[in-house]
Amino acid sequence: MDVKSSLDSAQALYDAGDYAAALPLFEEAGQAFPLDADLAYNLGNCYTRLGEFGEARLYFERALLLDPNNADAEHNLQWVGMRLSDAVVEPTDSLFQWLGSTFRTVATSESWLMILALALAITVGLLAVRRWWKADLNWRWPFTSTVISVVLAGVYWTSLPKSDAVVVTSKNSYGYSEPSPSSKRILLLSEGSAARLRKSSEGWFFLELGDGRVAWFETAQWGRVLPPESTLP
């Protein structure tokens, strides 16, 4: 079954209220296309219907990360947030992440890439004309277009979705002082709590909460808002 028909089936099952059957189909597509904002949004919806609000939040966050203009994802994220008991201080975005989100609000990363490609093509054209047809063409024209291309490349790179945010997907997750279940428990976070990933070690995440508290958590109880393999183009 191709992706399109699989997604159609998933939607039909969702419409019929069989969310449990629709979920694996959406998940399969989601794993194949982790950067699709609408797929992430649909997965969030599916998890919401199944009452798994931690997972739902994870996918709505992902949908918003990939497409900050996704108003439905924002609405559903708020809807889910009201049903979660978590209330930890959440980490704020860095300046770089905020810039990226702003650029994505203006245009998608792909759009920025197309604009960059256009600028590069214009630069190549100008340089070719100057080289072979019109030698007296002022060098400032291709130089300016080159500078614009470099700036656009920076904008494109910044606009690529990047996130070290993680969300509790199990009912709750204990924070330990060391990456070992026998070490001291120092925190308890409930489903849907978010934190920033600082480092990871076999089966363990070292996370930082928004208020600066840090602890080791078991990886299995958490989900990354953006899978690590999808951060680079």
Place this chain on the structure above:
Amino acid sequence: MPRRQKERKRVVKKIGKYLMFGVALLWTTITFGQDGTLTAKCSRTTVGLNEQFRITFSTDRRGGNIEPPAMNDFLIVGGPFQSQQTQIINGNISFQQEVSYQLVAKSEGTFKIGPATLKTRQGSLESNALTITVKAGAVRENPLAQQAKDGFQVDILTSKKEVYVGEPFVMLLRAYWTKPVRNLNIIQTPNFEGVLQNQLDLQERERREVIDGKSVIVLDFDKKLLTPTQPGTLGGQELKLSGQVQVPTGRRDFFNMPEVTYINQVATAKIPAVKIKPLPSPKPAGFSGAVGELNLTRDLSRTSVSGDESITLKIKISGTGNFNTISVPELVPPQGFDIYDPKFNEKINYTTSGVSGYKELEYLLIPQFKGDFIVPEMRWTYFNTKTGSYEELVLAEETVEVLSGAEAPSSGAVNGPVVKREVQDIDSDIRYLHSVEEPRGKSKGILFAGLLAVAVAVMWLLQGVRFGGKAPSKQATWQREKKKVMAAFSSGADNRYGILFNCLESQLLSQGLDKEHIKLATLQQTFGEERGAQLHGLLERCQMAEYAPGAVGDDQWFMDEFKTVWEWM
């Protein structure tokens, strides 16, 4: 001789006599003062091990202080006792100063007490040294001393004979006597290494008890909590307590009352052996360091509250163990509550049977949001001395239901100000699915853009451009110069002849002909006779036209000539 003079002479003689007497007295004092001795004497030179004896240092020299020698082999039970005495008998003045100590030997053997010293302005004196022999059985056969010994004893009591490292036990120092005792003085207390000692409160009060059928007075005078920090065996350390025991002499006084006397007595006792066992290895991860028979409890005042009520949560360690070193495990903070700094409560009893009581942290939780919140599971590991093994106590998760209050925001802050959502704007349900026509995968456009970037770099390399502001090539420069001249003539600019001249001059300069070489012969040599003459003529006319425009030909002629010359140049 007049009477007045005689009277004066008599007075002078009298003063002279007194003066001489004073000088003689001073001389005598100084002379005798410089002699003087310092002697040391001992009440007995052979003493019993726990028998008190007196050592006295005396001198007849005035001034200065007697410095006693080191007496490291002896315990100073009493002293220094100082006395001074001045006697005048038949005009003879004598002086005596004494310092004495009451001593008890620490061990058997023969010991030397060095000389004491006395330093005054007249010089220093040294006493004789003393040699004391200490023998265990050398106590004098004195029935009164034996009575004193029997009537005054001390003891060291420990709450346990075998403990683990970290397991505390109590040591009690006790004196008891059957005969009245006065002037009690602690000479030596047991001292330990590798043991934490905590002084315990003790009411020093004499009480009467019956021991072995005898009525005795008991006094507990010191109580310590000992916590061993390393394995081994305690024992052997001594307690020494001195006192004056009242014993009857067997005689009666004038009123037929029995006479008594006070005998100095030192009572000694050794601490009974206490075995300190190591904790079993390996110690489990998360071991709290607590040792004993302990229990951990958590008490929630309520599990269902409305938003404006508070909850009291108590975490308590109770039982018997090393309360002086353990601390109550802190609460893993539950979400959804304001948690205030805990109040600490403790009640610890130190008895000869061990250390028992409790330590408790009392938290006040104020719900922030409506919903069900989990009070986290807690684990605490301690060493149980009863079972001889480590035990992990687990307090299971508990759920607290908050019946009213604000909805919990997913991006709010529990410990800071709560960010309330505009919940009115949120529909009662989530929004519908988005249709996905073609899922978006990783973009291939980056390859295309990358190729273009490489192409840009290559193209720049092919330009061979200089960025100094000059024309990129001679040809382009010449073209621009030609355009400039044509534009000047087309617009009829005032300086058009100058522009033309400069253009030709810069062209010649680029061919190696500077101003000085722009002569007919040079130009003909360079470009040929005809062309050289044509160029020279054009340059000449340009210079002339600058001063008399129109007199040397019209603009069209100049433009035609320039084009011709420019072509072959």
